Amino acid sequence: MCQGYRAVVVISVAGAFRKGKSFLLNFFLEYLYNLHKAQQTDSSMDWLTDECQLHGFHWRSGAKRDTVGIWLWGEPIMIEAPSGEMYAVLLMDTQGTFDNSSTYQQCMTIFALSTIVSSVQIYNVVDNIQEDALQHLSLFVEYGKMAMNEAQGFGKPFQTLCFCVRDFKNQEEYELGDVGGADFLANVMQTSPSQPDELRSVREQLHEYFENIMCYLLPHPGYKVAERQSFRGHVKDLRPVFREELKKMVPNLLSPHALRPKIVNGKPVTCRKMIHYFKEYAASFDGNSLPEPMSILNANAKLICMEAAHEAKVAYCRGMDRSTFSSRMMSEKKLLEAHIKHGITALNIYDKCPKIGSNEVRSRLLEKLQEDINAELEKYKRQNEAKRVTGCASAMLACGDSVLLGIGLGGAAGGAVAGAVVTLQAGIVSLGIVAIPISLSTLFLIWAYVWTKPFVERTSSAKLIWSHLEYFLISGTLIFAFCITGVAIYLAVDIIDEIEEFKGDIRVKLEQFQVSFSFV
Numbered sequence: 001m002c003q004g005y006r007a008v009v010v011i012s013v014a015g016a017f018r019k020g021k022s023f024l025l026n027f028f029l030e031y032l033y034n035l036h037k038a039q040q041t042d043s044s045m046d047w048l049t050d051e052c053q054l055h056g057f058h059w060r061s062g063a064k065r066d067t068v069g070i071w072l073w074g075e076p077i078m079i080e081a082p083s084g085e086m087y088a089v090l091l092m093d094t095q096g097t098f099d100n101s102s103t104y105q106q107c108m109t110i111f112a113l114s115t116i117v118s119s120v121q122i123y124n125v126v127d128n129i130q131e132d133a134l135q136h137l138s139l140f141v142e143y144g145k146m147a148m149n150e151a152q153g154f155g156k157p158f159q160t161l162c163f164c165v166r167d168f169k170n171q172e173e174y175e176l177g178d179v180g181g182a183d184f185l186a187n188v189m190q191t192s193p194s195q196p197d198e199l200r201s202v203r204e205q206l207h208e209y210f211e212n213i214m215c216y217l218l219p220h221p222g223y224k225v226a227e228r229q230s231f232r233g234h235v236k237d238l239r240p241v242f243r244e245e246l247k248k249m250v251p252n253l254l255s256p257h258a259l260r261p262k263i264v265n266g267k268p269v270t271c272r273k274m275i276h277y278f279k280e281y282a283a284s285f286d287g288n289s290l291p292e293p294m295s296i297l298n299a300n301a302k303l304i305c306m307e308a309a310h311e312a313k314v315a316y317c318r319g320m321d322r323s324t325f326s327s328r329m330m331s332e333k334k335l336l337e338a339h340i341k342h343g344i345t346a347l348n349i350y351d352k353c354p355k356i357g358s359n360e361v362r363s364r365l366l367e368k369l370q371e372d373i374n375a376e377l378e379k380y381k382r383q384n385e386a387k388r389v390t391g392c393a394s395a396m397l398a399c400g401d402s403v404l405l406g407i408g409l410g411g412a413a414g415g416a417v418a419g420a421v422v423t424l425q426a427g428i429v430s431l432g433i434v435a436i437p438i439s440l441s442t443l444f445l446i447w448a449y450v451w452t453k454p455f456v457e458r459t460s461s462a463k464l465i466w467s468h469l470e471y472f473l474i475s476g477t478l479i480f481a482f483c484i485t486g487v488a489i490y491l492a493v494d495i496i497d498e499i500e501e502f503k504g505d506i507r508v509k510l511e512q513f514q515v516s517f518s519f520v
Contacts, residue, residue: 005270005271005272006076006078006086006087006088006270006271007085007087007088007261007262007268007269007270008076008087008088008089008090008261008262008269008270008271008274009079009087009088009089009090009119009120009259009260009261009262010090010092010117010118010119010120010262010274011028011089011090011091011092011118011119011120011122011253011254012091012092012094012114012115012117012118012120012121012122013025013092013093013094013122013124013164014094014110014111014114014115014121014122014123014124015123015124015125016124016125016126017095019124019125019126019166020124020166020221021093021094021124022057022093023054023057023221023225024122024124024164025056025057025073025091025093026054026055026056026057026233027048027054027246027250028091028250028253028254029054029055029056029057029073029077029091030047030048030052030054030056031047031048031250031251031254032077032079032089032091032254033077034046034047035047035079035254035255035256036077036078036079039079039080047247048235048243048246048247049235050235050236051235051236052234052235053232053233053234053235054233054234054235055233056073057071057073057091057093069094069095069110070092070093070094070095070110070113070114071092071093071094072090072091072092072093073090073091073092073093076088076089076090076271077089077091079256079259080256081256081259082256082257087259087261088271089254089259090274092114092117092118094110094111094114095107095110108136108139109285111136112139112140112285113281113282113285115140115158115161116158116281116296117262117274117277117278117281118159118262119159119160119259119260119261119262119263120159120160120162120253120260121158121160121161121162122162122164122253123161123162123163123164124164124166125163125164125165125166126165126166126167127165127166127167127168127169128165129163129165129184129185129188129215131199133163134188134199134202134203135198135199135202137161137202137206138198138201138202140158140209141201141202141205141206141209143157143209143296143297145205145209146294146297154265154266154354155211155263155266156208156209156210156211157209157300158209158210158211159210159211159212159260159262159263160210160211160212160213160214160260161206161210161212161213161214162213162214162215162216162253163181163185163213163214163215163216164215164216164218164249165181165184165215165216165217165218166218166220167218167219167220168217168218168219171217171219174217175217176217176218176219176241176245177216177217177245177248177249178214178215178216178248178249178252180217181214181215181216181217182214182215184215184217185213185214185215189203189206190203191203191204216245216249218242218245218246218249219239219241219242219245220239220242221238221239221242222237222238222239222242224237224238225237225238262274264277264300264303265300265303265304265307265354267307273307276303276306277303280299280302280303280306281296281299283299284296284298284299294357294358297356297357298357298358298361300356300357301356301357301358301361301362302357302361302365304353304354304356305350305353305361305362305365305366306365307353308349308350308352308353309350309365309366309368309369309372311349311350312346312347312349312350312369313346313369313372313373313376315342315345315346315349316342316343316345316346316373316376317376319338319341319342319345320338320339320342320376320377320380323335323338323341323342324338324380324383324384327387328387329384329385329387329388330384330387335380335381335384339377339380343373346369346373347369350366350369
């Protein structure tokens with residue numbers, strides 16, 4: 001199973017029908033599965049032995065078409081690169097081109113689409129690289145020219161093109177394998193004044209738009225394979241020279257050191273993104289005629305904008321998650337301030353994506369991004385509303401940065417001041433002296449809270465600690481306010497009792513004085 005975050009390698013084989021593309025892919029399957037097993041068991045690898053029997057993509061000899069459309073092998077094969085990264089390798093089989101039941105447009109669509117989405121496009125030809133094979137590459141030259149002009153920072157638009165020349169006969173002049181293939185390809189790519197401008201342009205510019213172009217020369221696999229309907233994939237029935245050349249060619253293409261992930265717009269493509277890319281490229285080819293290079297470029301531009309929009313939305317959501325991390329309800333004003341702040345950050349991320357293709361594609365995806373951000377804002381509003389508390393005690397504890405905290409701290413300070421005034425007025429100097437520093441300390445707490453909170457909230461870790469400390473601060477100040485108020489009330493009641501008692505004593509003494517004065 002391919003995890004969505006794994007980088008993907010796409011190996012495609014394209015070319016004329018009934019020339020052994022599916023047959024060749026089964027050797028790729030055999031090699032990759034043996035390589036995967038050897039890496040899993042940390043053992044040596046021995047493949048293509050006499051006991052081996054090929055399985056996988058269906059093939060047959062004869063003149064009838066066997067593969068229709070584009071097929072992918074049913075599961076990715078996980079291969080570990082020398083760096084330790086795991087690649088998901090996909091094998092792609094394509095319908096043979098230019099048979100008697102497909103139009104030119106259909107054949108070119110399949111060939112172009114498989115080339116655009118693949119890391120390695122193996123162009124399967126027989127005996128020679130004909131002019132029509134090069135002519136099929138003219139679309140990529142035109143697209144590559146446009147892509148290089150508009151998106152120079154991404155490098156070449158295509159990765160590897162490999163000509164696989166099957167049943168090669170001129171072995172006296174060119175040796176088999178990649179060495180002879182390089183010499184043969186250099187001869188084919190030579191230009192002359194007699195060539196048409198289009199073919200000469202393809203020859204001159206093909207290397208500018210593909211990162212790597214190579215050629216392999218393979219011999220005939222043997223008449224047991226090509227002429228017998230009874231061939232069942234047994235490797236022992238292959239010509240020894242064909243088997244030996246395959247054992248050189250396949251590792252050169254598929255070994256861990258040779259594999260390269262699919263690159264789109266300068267970035268490796270993951271399994272999850274590959275699905276979107278394939279859909280967008282396929283949509284650009286969905287018509288009654290071959291797409292213009294600009295159509296392919298617009299599809300590429302859409303992919304760039306889609307990725308930038310996704311990154312922008314993720315940045316917005318992460319910022320809003322940090323801003324709404326607290327379990328307490330935010331005021332609507334603060335929520336909108338956070339939305340504006342992180343919304344601007346998201347739009348800046350989207351605006352930095354390369355401006356290629358038509359402006360219509362970019363504007364349409366920008367509108368979609370704005371709609372998504374507004375939808376996320378509504379979600380955060382609902383989550384914030386769910387934090388609303390109705391109980392008085394819960395409200396006092398939950399709304400740490402609201403008016404209730406000010407009431408708590410102010411109440412504590414007021415209670416302390418009131419206690420100091422009452423005790424001093426009552427003549428209880430010791431308690432008044434104690435109440436004065438308490439009231440000053442409470443006022444200092446109010447100032448420290450207001451001054452330090454904006455600095456503390458700038459970091460998420462400190463904000464987490466602060467959100468917990470706030471509960472204790474609020475609870476402590478409220479309890480402190482109640483205690484001071486209670487002490488003040490207790491003292492006031494006690495003072496009133498003492499005053500009443502004192503007044504009673506004075507009244508008695510006055511009466512006694514009046515009696516003694518009357519006697520006089």
